[in-house]
Amino acid sequence: MLTPTILAIETSCDETAAAIVRGGKEILSNQVASQIAIHEQFGGVVPEVASRHHVENMTTVIKHALAEANLTYDDVDAVAVTEGPGLVGALLVGVNTAKAVAYAHNLPLLPVHHIAGHIHAANLVDTIEYPAMALVVSGGHTSLVYMETEGSYDVIGETRDDAVGEAYDKVARTIGLPYPGGPHIDRLAREAEPTINFPRSWLEEDTYDFSFSGLKSSVLNYVHNQKQRGEDIHEEDIAASFQASIVEVLVERAARAVLSYDTKQLIVTGGVAANQAIRSAMKDKMERIGVQLIIPPLSLCTDNAAMIGAAAFVEWKKKNVADLKLNGVPNLPLTTHVR
Amino acid sequence: MMILSMDTSTYVLGTAIGTNSEIVAEWTTYKKENHSLRLMPGIDEVMNQANLEMKNLTGIVVTTGPGSYTGVRIGVATAKAMASSLGISLYEISSLELLAQNGKYTNTVICPFIDARRGQVYAGLYEANDGDASQMREDELVLMSDLLKELATLDRNVLFLSLDLENHKEQIQEVLGERAIFGGATDNRTKPSEMIHLASKKDAATNVDKVVPRYLQLAEAEKNIQKESRDDG
């Protein structure tokens, strides 16, 4: 079958999500029960709380996805689920739900890597052309992934410490902004110029890796010193200056990667790809070097199940079907394996 | 009424299939391995033994806790997904009520419990009643020392059933002496086939999608938030 209808499930962090995607491209429905409001009071995602809400909401979200698409299980050709990486307790709810649904309705079960999911969100708004490069930036990940052909993944660069979204959240907390901090910093940064010279972590000359903990510490030190001297803290200056450092490093890495790997496209995705400064800087740079840029819209950049349905189409073509022992794998590596 | 049962509330994992009058297949494993790896293969095993398909089922029965959070979530997620997607009944059973059934022909008080660390246990009090062990009061999370103080005031023998018996035996004997009776190896673990009988006496969940585990306590982070708001107020 060329255009299977896939029911996809995603519960790797704090979003309980289900979607129906046809042929890896067409979204028939996309349901997300967000827990952001719940975790806001804790200042971050609490794994036990996230797992509890997943169990509570999962089947309702699936029902809504089927209803939105106006389909029944008779119309579904496969069930896909995020196998990892993510929070182990959260992953388990999605994986066991997917196994039960697949078994109950005699459907093949397709395991999907969460990062492959983020990347294939690009296919829901455009068409990925290979070789392609993807920059995945979120609260849990900062990865540069080279894809020579469809379904092949080569992680050429990763963060060595904090994920970029994590750095955003910590800096936001330091200057008194609520969780999640990314959107607040992005907004504040637009009100000022980058006047504080925070460091850029370039690491070794030819690496594609990232490091954000030095930058984060430098912001923390700056705030601390200002307070000790009794000087005012201008949050918008800090936001603009911090963000300038992040953007410069991300753009340099992405541009160097697409040029040296000679890729046709750059895909920028993940929750942090919603950031306006990153979007516009990437757009300028890719226009200048003549590489096509795909950045999915916000709703497909943050965690969702439609992206899992899009990536599952690749597993469908590879006939990569999981057995009844499928388990959630919190640190699942992104590889080109077929079981 | 063809019912599939599953219990993942402790490390003993079991599943069975049958009706109130006939158990067709039963499968239990004591292997201390992730439930996520064992539950579906176990279900597949009993379905194959019974030579049935999922569409032949009229209901699912699951233990919704108390017990291992992760274990219970795997069972509840699986049971909800099956019942919700097949549009069949879902029956919820307390893991302690299930364990209590192993003493249903005694004339003692039956006290099934599961260790909950830091001196605490998830415990229930049940008594034999016309061939079933029925609840004397709600299951609760309680300090073993408090529970024993309470049991000491009852003028009855108490049958303790638990996989965690060894860690608590001494303390129990100290307080209750000869009035304490202990289950043996086959009495201290749940029997998935028993769940089918229990389900036949219960109402199905009115809304399958709303079924949640019985944790009997808030998550740590939620407790802290509650404490903070109390301190502020």
Ligand SMILES: [Zn+2]
């Ligand atoms: Zn993500």
